[in-house]
Structure formats: C-alpha cells, structure tokens
Amino acid sequence: MSKTKPRFQLPQASRLLDRLKEPRRFIQVVTGPRQAGKSTLVLQATNTLAVPVRSASADEPTLHGADWIAQQWEAARLSIAGRAGAVLVLDEIQKIPGWSETVKRLWDEDTRAKRPLKVVLLGSAPLLTSQGLTESLAGRFETIIVSHWSFAEMRAAFGWTLDEFLFYGGFPGAAPLIAEPTRWSRYIIDSLIETALARDVLLLTRVDKPALMRRLFELACRYSGQSLSYTKMLGQLQDAGNTTTLAHYLQLLAGAGMVCGLPKYAGDVARSRGSSPKLQVLNTALMTASSGYSLKVARTDHEFWGRLVESAVGAHLANAAMRGECALHYWRERNHEVDFIVKAGRRLTAIEVKSGRAPLAHAGTAAFAEAFRPHRCLLVGGDGIPLEEFLLKPVAHWVTTA
Numbered sequence: 428m429s430k431t432k433p434r435f436q437l438p439q440a441s442r443l444l445d446r447l448k449e450p451r452r453f454i455q456v457v458t459g460p461r462q463a464g465k466s467t468l469v470l471q472a473t474n475t476l477a478v479p480v481r482s483a484s485a486d487e488p489t490l491h492g493a494d495w496i497a498q499q500w501e502a503a504r505l506s507i508a509g510r511a512g513a514v515l516v517l518d519e520i521q522k523i524p525g526w527s528e529t530v531k532r533l534w535d536e537d538t539r540a541k542r543p544l545k546v547v548l549l550g551s552a553p554l555l556t557s558q559g560l561t562e563s564l565a566g567r568f569e570t571i572i573v574s575h576w577s578f579a580e581m582r583a584a585f586g587w588t589l590d591e592f593l594f595y596g597g598f599p600g601a602a603p604l605i606a607e608p609t610r611w612s613r614y615i616i617d618s619l620i621e622t623a624l625a626r627d628v629l630l631l632t633r634v635d636k637p638a639l640m641r642r643l644f645e646l647a648c649r650y651s652g653q654s655l656s657y658t659k660m661l662g663q664l665q666d667a668g669n670t671t672t673l674a675h676y677l678q679l680l681a682g683a684g685m686v687c688g689l690p691k692y693a694g695d696v697a698r699s700r701g702s703s704p705k706l707q708v709l710n711t712a713l714m715t716a717s718s719g720y721s722l723k724v725a726r727t728d729h730e731f732w733g734r735l736v737e738s739a740v741g742a743h744l745a746n747a748a749m750r751g752e753c754a755l756h757y758w759r760e761r762n763h764e765v766d767f768i769v770k771a772g773r774r775l776t777a778i779e780v781k782s783g784r785a786p787l788a789h790a791g792t793a794a795f796a797e798a799f800r801p802h803r804c805l806l807v808g809g810d811g812i813p814l815e816e817f818l819l820k821p822v823a824h825w826v827t828t829a
Contacts, residue, residue, distance in 0.1 A: 435584035436471055437468045439468050440469075440471045443469065446569075447473070447545055451544070454547075454567055455568070456568050456569070457469055457548070457550075457573060458550050460575060460710075461622060461683075462601070463573045464576070464599055465518075466518060469482075473547075477511065478511045479503075479513040480513070482516040482517075483518070484518035484519055485520060485522040486626075492523065493523060493525050493526065493529040495523065496529045497533065500544075503544055512542075514547065515546045517547070517549070519549065520548045526559060527564055528563050530546075531564055572750045574684070574746035575596070575597040575709055575742065576597035576598070576599055578597075578743075582819070585602045590722060593739050594711070595711075596711040596713070596742075597711075597742075608721050608722070615712050619712075620644075620716070624683075635672075643673060643677065645717075646660060647680070647688075648686065651707055651734065651738040652734050652737040653706060654759065656703040657670035657674065677704065684749070687706075688707070689705040689706075689707050689757050689767075692756035692758045708741075711742060729782075736782040740766070740780045740817065743822060744778070747821070747822035747823070752823060753771040753823075753826060755769055756770070762790075763790055763791040764791045765791045765795045769825075771822075774827060775800075775801040775802055775803075776801055776802060776826040777804045778807060779804075779811075781806065781811065803825075
C-alpha cells in the first residue's frame with residue numbers, strides 16, 4: 428500500500444495550536460507578507476481543535492466597515508460551546524478602517540463577561556498591522572510572524588534544488604508554476620507584486636507619489652545587494668522627491684515584505700540611521716520575475732547570478748531580522764566593505780558572500796574585525812561555508828551558537 432506524503436506544515440502552525448489550547452489570554456496576531464502561508468497555517472492549526480471555529484476575511488475590493496467585525500464577533504459568540512469556548516479568525520484585518528478600536532472594545536467586553544472566545548487576527552502587511560496594534564491593543568496581543576519561505580522549507584515542501592530556490596525564491600503559491608516560466612513570472616508580477624503595492628500599501632497608507640514608490644521598488648530589485656545614497660536614488664528615479672520621502676517609501680515596502688534598505692553598521696544608532704541604505708529584496712523572485720531571464724540563461728550571466736546569490740543570503744538574513752531574531756546591517760569604510768553584519772543579542776557576526784572562488788585575503792572582513800571585534804567572521808560560498816549549507820540552516824545557527 429502506498430503511503431501519502433503528509434502535507435508540509437510551517438513550525439508556526441504548531442506554535443499557534445499550542446497557544447489556542449491554552450486558557451484565553453491574548454489575541455493571536457499572525458502577520459507577514461502576501462503568499463507566505465499565513466491562512467494555510469491558521470487552517471492547519473484550527474482544523475485540529477475540538478471547538479467551533481468561525482473564519483472570515485476582509486480581503487475584498489471594497490473595504491468593510493467596523494460593523495462587519497462586530498457581526499462576525501457576535502456570530503462567533505453564539506457558537507461558543509460551554510467552557511470549551513470557540514475561536515474567531517479574521518483575515519486581512521488591517522483593511523478595515525478603525526479595526527483596532529473595534530477589536531479592543533469587543534475583546535474587553537468578552538474579558539469582563541468571562542466569555543471563552545479566542546481570537547486570531549491575520550494581516551499581510553506587518554508594518555501597517557503593527558501600527559493599529561500598538562495604538563489600541565497594547566497588552567492584549569502576541570504575534571506570530573510568518574516570513575518568506577526559506578530554502579529548507581521550499582525543499583521540504585516541493586523538493587527544490589538550490590538553483591531553483593535562488594531563481595524562483597520563496598513563494599509557495601507560485602511553486603507549481605515553475606514548469607511554465609512565463610506563466611510563473613506573470614503570476615509573480617500581477618498577483619503578488621501588483622497586489623501588494625495596490626492593496627497592502629497604496630490602499631491603506633497616504634502615498635503622495637505612487638509612481639515614485641513603484642519606481643523605487645523596481646530600483647531596489649535591480650540594485651539589490653548594492654548600497655545607494657538617497658541622492659543617487661533620486662537621480663536614478665528622475666523625480667522631484669526628497670530623501671525623506673524615499674526613506675518613508677522604503678519603510679512601507681519593507682513593511683509589506685517586499686524590499687528593504689539595510690543601514691550601515693557604525694556601532695552607533697544615530698550614525699547608522701543617517702547612512703546610505705543597502706538595497707535588499709526579501710524574496711529573490713522579486714528580482715527574477717521581471718528580468719526576462721529563464722533559470723538556464725540566468726545561470727550563464729555570472730554578474731546577475733552573483734547578485735542573485737548575495738541577495739539570497741541577504742534575504743535569508745533579512746527575513747530573520749523581520750521575525751525579530753537579529754538586527755541586520757552592512758559595513759563600508761573607504762575601500763573596505765563587508766556584505767552583512769548581524770547582531771543577535773550581544774553577539775556580532777560579519778558575513779562575506781562570494782559566488783565564485785574567493786580570494787585568500789578578505790581585507791574588508793579584516794578591517795571590520797580590527798575595528799569592532801566581532802564574535803565570528805564567516806565566508807559564505809567560494810572556499811567558505813557552502814551556499815547550500817548556509818541557506819538550509821536557520822540564521823540562529825550561524826550567529827548565536829558558540
């Protein structure tokens with residue numbers, strides 16, 4: 428008899444299940460970028476519960492009002508099964524104006540009435556969701572952050588090779604399409620990139636120059652792995668914006684799980700914030716979907732592939748930083764540079780990435796080590812740690828273990 432392979436499950440699903448089995452304490456907030464598997468993991472967790480579960484989504488072209496939340500909440504209250512209670516799951520909650528105040532009122536009513544109704548909120552834009560949380564729901568919630576899928580997760584779920592992960596990135600929903608590269612790229616551009624820009628950022632936040640923000644996203648994808656001053660960016664973008672606007676837009680794009688700007692490490696927070704950012708995609712599919720390359724052709728373009736390798740390492744580290752596991756920087760001083768500086772607790776790790784055979788001497792790493800005394804200096808690729816090994820292990824393995 429053939430055995431059916433069990434469906435892949437993110438580790439956050441078991442974490443959520445454990446919390447839902449506990450006595451009612453906090454609202455559970457599952458947050459992360461689009462197509463990272465948030466809804467699936469919540470479904471996997473709640474399907475095993477022996478209590479009524481009511482699920483509803485606010486992800487509609489027309490925004491719902493706060494009364495929609497109250498209606499869903501009341502329906503969940505009516506389904507409560509004695510002391511066992513019930514669970515209410517609200518997806519894309521950040522789409523509703525004033526959602527946090529309504530959730531606070533209803534949650535506090537249940538607390539006073541001792542109703543055993545547990546609540547799970549999902550949001551596809553971490554930055555936007557966190558604003559509502561910190562403003563109204565302080566002390567009432569805890570988060571479970573879902574980031575773009577890692578190489579280990581894509582290999583476990585889909586059997587991908589290293590090259591496939593580097594090129595196609597960590598979007599599980601797009602994985603079945605890679606046999607048709609044109610279809611895959613259109614899906615990434617139309618269903619993921621455009622939807623994230625239009626519905627996770629522009630629909631929910633005031634953006635005075637949406638065309639500028641779109642071009643900034645394209646620039647970040649094209650120059651991922653490179654540090655650019657905001658002044659240089661404005662020159663590339665040919666727009667009359669200012670550096671403050673660009674910094675704000677880059678923050679919004681990072682909040683939507685798309686691209687980010689890594690600050691320069693200076694050992695001083697104020698100096699780091701004022702530095703030129705190093706542009707970094709959070710998923711390499713954002714680089715390749717609009718490149719016009721197939722995997723085979725991309726592999727022959729050594730310059731492009733080298734940037735893809737460095738961006739994949741950067742995305743691995745940046746997603747860990749988004750989950751709160753570390754802080755991520757780069758370092759440059761005169762002609763010396765280190766690709767990534769990772770700070771986890773009090774431990775500092777310098778990481779240099781090489782896509783080909785690395786030179787024996789690494790002047791940038793040596794200069795950084797002399798200036799800041801990191802706990803560890805790592806070379807990924809070349810003659811150092813194999814790229815596949817680095818990407819298969821969690822970031823904590825490299826930056827926190829003794």
